Amino acid sequence: MTQTLSIGVLEDQPLFREMLLHLLRSVPGFTAVAAGDCAAARDNWDPQHLDVALLDVELPDGTGIDAGRALQRANPHLAIVLLSAVDRTQLLVDLDEREQWSYLSKNSSTSAAKLIRTLRAAAAGHCIIDPEIITSRTVRAGGRLATLSARHVEVLQLVTEGLTNQSIAEQLGIALSSVNNHVNAIYASLDIDRERCNPRVAAARIFLAETA
């Protein structure tokens, strides 16, 4: 069955905006609207009828963060995917843990297929971070991440990218139970309380905060 998704694209570069719009409208089941700045999105979009907002971070009259928050106030179920030419994943560190936003880099080898996969995953409630950003990071000395083993850091990178334990097991070629053990050990090392927050999002935030 074709998944129907309604997507709002907030991007200030006209050519890129048009290309995104054209791409998304060509996907069966997808509908898309576009705006060039926060004011246009505010005036012309109905957040209740959107499933995912694809937002540029730096905009002429504000930020994608502010725009995303405003849209989520109107529709708490709206998924947000940030798209930026520069690595601004630090922005995610200070988000509320309920704000499970995804992040893609315009500079990485983000392909049309990857963008569409990310939009679908975000709409399904996953929090995806561009793998190229994650793998380019180095763990900073002196933090909690520095106490993890190399294998645990590798698993945490994949958790931060938004992969499920099953996908991690497939990617690393190990058993699902091993991945479960690794992930639980990581949560314990990072002192993540699984009762109080989404542990995958909390782990991803720690990864972004403690790498450079």
Next chain:
Amino acid sequence: MIPDSSRDPHPTDQAADARLLILTVVLIGVFFAFGATAQSMLVHGVPAPRLGGHALGPVAEATLRASINLLTVGIIALGAAWMRIIDRPLWIAAACALLVSVVAATVRGALQLTFDVHPVEKPLDTLHDAITLVPVSLAVLGTGVAIVALSRRARSADRERHAAAIRAAEALDELQQEEIRVRREVADTLHGTLQNRFVMLAASLAESGAQLDSGVDAAESRVVAERVRAVRAELEELRERELRALSAALYPEALDLGLVPAARALMARIPPSIPVHVSVNEVPVPDPLDRTSRLLLVRAIEEGVSNALRHGEASELALRLEGSDGRILAEVRHLGAAPVDNPELSGLARLGGRISDRGGELILQSKPDGAALRAWLPAGTGAPA
């Protein structure tokens, strides 16, 4: 007695105030002196005979009386200036004014008696005249003091305006100096480090090209491919490190997104071998700083980080961002060497001046195990940028 913006008035100002007091007292006093002369001529007429049996004519008599009155005015004016009543507390000034008035009245009375100004059959007239003079003299002195007070206020306001204009000009100058410094830094990096590295990369690519032109076997092909990959990696590193650093020197990364994102972006550029801790407490989102204040706090953090890395041999860095009591605070603490006795603080001093111009403060504290650079600015220095 008179409020003045400066607690200890400058001698030049004191002299000018004394001159103004004398002038005011003399001008009003002269009016009274001639008025009193005319009044006494009309009331008492010209007594005769007198001054050793010789009668004076009306003109000479009026001149005599006016001279005594003018002399009295002179005594009041010079006495008040000499006793500096404009610089004394209220009650001392009032006592001095009374003293001057009594002395002037006594001298005048003595002269009137000496020159038989009043008819001999009315000796009490001299006493009445003297008693009347005291309140008139006090009123004249009071008027003089009030005029000096107004003049001081006007001067103080004028100087404040002048000082504000100078501060504005200095701030502009500092801004221009800062811009020139940043331009020079960017130009030096472009011209020096970056240009050299581009030359090396171009040479490496040229060598690979020449090798390919002359034909290569499988082993050489791998070497060339490896060299091209190295060039690509270095270009990527140049883009990521050098160009981002240059761009940040011109305008800090993520500044438009808020203080916290800009500060985090800055701290993320510190080499990962150095432990960095960032804590954010009660900083409103979006932060209530205007763009200039936000820039100043980010520059303060940058200064703290670069000083710690350059001079402080930092082994660990901590950044604290905090909003409290209507202020936004940014503190960079580093573990390492304490600041040396005469550090090159010109950059800090410039920055400190700009921060205090906006009502904040920049403090460098030396600690036994390092240093802390703390900057704060009032929150709500403008609409969020």
